[in-house]
Amino acid sequence: MTTPRTIGGKVVLIFYGFFGCAGAILFFNLFLERIITFLAYILRAIHIRDMKRKGLISETKNNKGRRPSQTSDDDQLDAWKPSVYWVMLILLLGASIVALCASAVYQPVEEWTYFEAIYFCFVTFATIGFGDYVVSQRESYANVDLYRFANFIFIVIGCCCIYSLFNVTSIVIKQVLNWMLRKLNCRCRVQRPNPGRRNAITPGHLTKGGKAPTVTVTDVDGDSDSEYRRNSGEMISMKDFLQANKISLAMMQKELYETAQRGHSHKREGGLQGGVGPMAILNRKLGQEDHFDSGV
Template sequence: MKTYVSCCCPSLIPSRETARFYLLFVLIALYMLAGAAMFSSLERGAELEAHRLWDTRLSDFSHEYNISCENLKSLLRHYEEARAAGIRSKPGRALWDIPGAFYFVGTVLSTIGFGVTAPSTGTGKVLLVFYGLLGCSATILFFNLFLERVITLLSSLIFRCRGRTARIGPGGRASEGNKNEEPKPSVYQVTLIFSVVALLVTCGAAALYSAMEGWTYTESLYFCFVAFSTVGFGDFVSGQREHHEHTWGYQVANCLLILLGVCCTYSLFNTISVIVKQWLNWVLRTIAWMCRSVAFCMGSN
């Protein structure tokens, strides 16, 4: 059956790589639809309630101080423009001094992009395009090299633990194929190690942020995942309070923790993606086996 189809319509049988690509695309689309349904059911009610509460407060404020809603909305639009330049209703640390700018470029190069700080000048926006293009590329290379160094370290540790166990061939000599061969950790071992390390870094960083930022521990864990995974919603941002401007130790620890967390999480995502790829290959093999079985049954009948 497969031979017949491949001879008549060879274009109908995609390669393994193409089939895996299509399968992954379908699964991601279904995963996104499921996520959209879940988060919509959870968050839509809160959004409607926030809109209702905001309209009520806006109307009450307008009547209490005898200000038209149009003028009040105009003031709020001006505030939104000023917010992009770093103006906040609550006092905060400077955004564009050297430490603040360093924190900004760190969020750019790590692709977090919290959105709290953004260039407001035309020159700054143009510069960011070229600066981010080179910087993000170099940072991704650094993350890949970090993963390679960790795998090399694990291989060395496994080699030392097992010792040199070369197979002895005829004449008492070690076989050529194994005398220089070093054991390498499996993708599951690497994933487990990165999972433990990422969990330890996240829990430790969450404890620090909970103490320094006044967040609950759950909020701190949420911030760590959003930051370390480079999602960067911007609803929680560390190191932006006014008193943090003078706590240099915390600023340094904050930058180092984010860098370490991003490295570990990026590496964890890479190893999980390898496992997902293996799972996709298994699904494709199962589908191919089922098709061959159906074709065999049809041919025997």
């Protein structure tokens, strides 16, 4: 195993590793975007074929070469995105195939067991790199150049597949965490028993001194004794309360509307947000249906 021994070599490694790791992350992100785009194209073609088979999309065209319902069909297809679970399954199968093929090569050449070869593939492809199993450490190999080239290809493809699989799996983990948070939030909400509807709004200065008397409120339109009641400190009618708090009620209504809009936005995004890097790529390319809401 080649490692730097001098101070100059270690300094060079720091700078080279900094830009090299940044370039590797860029390469992995580009691979992630390309493979997700490719899988989305394939799954979209399968989805369109399935919809045509079920008769949901018309295949007949008019004289202008356009389908009668082309606008609605195009809008429906543009809004459709492949499920993150299908993409995760395909990436899992791809990474497994690469690992199995690489293990079939490593087992006879390195004289490992097949499980040791599988273990080496996972540790290497996931960039964990314990170093307990390392290839190309023997003194001589048959066809060493071909073996090292195949090793390079296996590691690059395996790392790309595992990196993409990890990022897609993080979406599923995010959905599980959001589902757990929603369940915990529902459990923390305690419904207090309703003692009964009160028909009076008591002024604040009466609640400090003691228990406020319960007085029946007058009709909203009947304001003949509202001034008397307000001056006597007994109660304030609903009509006077609303007139005195028009600005506060308008602000409250605006805040409630904005809160509802933010709630809908968080529900669409899935709770935990990911707008930078691979999470942004996955959020843009994949449909993240939260099936945990339906008990799956």
